[in-house]
Amino acid sequence: MLILLDSHSGKPVFRQILEQVRFQVAGGILKPGDELPSTRQLAADLDLNPMTVSKAYAQLEQEGVVERRPGLSLVVRAPRGDELDARRREELARVLGPAASAARQLGLDVDVALEVFRQALARRGGDDGKQ
Amino acid sequence: MLILLDSHSGKPVFRQILEQVRFQVAGGILKPGDELPSTRQLAADLDLNPMTVSKAYAQLEQEGVVERRPGLSLVVRAPRGDELDARRREELARVLGPAASAARQLGLDVDVALEVFRQALARRGGDDGKQ
């Protein structure tokens, strides 16, 4: 599993892990049944304290993205059917929420906002979603 | 001018002021030419330190929502035609860029993405983008 930490992104590390795993699962990069590295393993790789990883993992489990097997490491949970698509929407909505409230505060019309988003979707660019 | 502070909303006070003024201007409750109360005045009303208000006002001025007259208090700025609207779109596009690439990476259809955004716009709530 590949996790890239951007140390000067301002985002807390555990959240970066959280989001990247969530995103990779939603996007199909991590498939149901795939194992996640142990907390200590990932912590060592990223040069972090295991607790930091543990907190991210704990929340992932709580969200149902990942499942705990008895004595073993975490595995990506198999979503049933439409659940995967729902999760993708959810993931997108998460990123879109701030934009929506920004649009409201700017007093922009719904149609205008949608049009701006349509253009953004059409525009192909290297921005990978991390501010 | 009416500002309501929600002390247990978790949002910092200066941001609440900022957003409410921005919103009232965008929504036409505050019209171009309207005066804002002085920093000390508003601070007294809300039982705050003037500096807190000052910081909100400073950012409002920087955003061009409000204008400083020589020796007097702040007044709501008259938007110059489409220039302001263009700036708003630009601002929104900036926030929307990452979301667009996220949608692409998640493999979501353009129509689905737009629908998700429409829902986000409809959903009323104080999410201001700080997770």
Next chain:
DNA sequence: ACTGGTGTATATCTGTAGTGATACAGTAGT
């Protein structure tokens, strides 16, 4: 010049989110 307004630069205090060190508990394999 004096008084009562205005705004804010600077430095300081404080609450808290994020991180880490430590120690404890469980499981698998030998």
Next chain:
DNA sequence: ACTACTGTATCACTACAGATATACACCAGT
């Protein structure tokens, strides 16, 4: 039982954002 893993509860540390206290500079009216 022992070893080598696993995860995490608890507490302590740190850094930073937000709020404040203080002090200064400006302007208008008398």
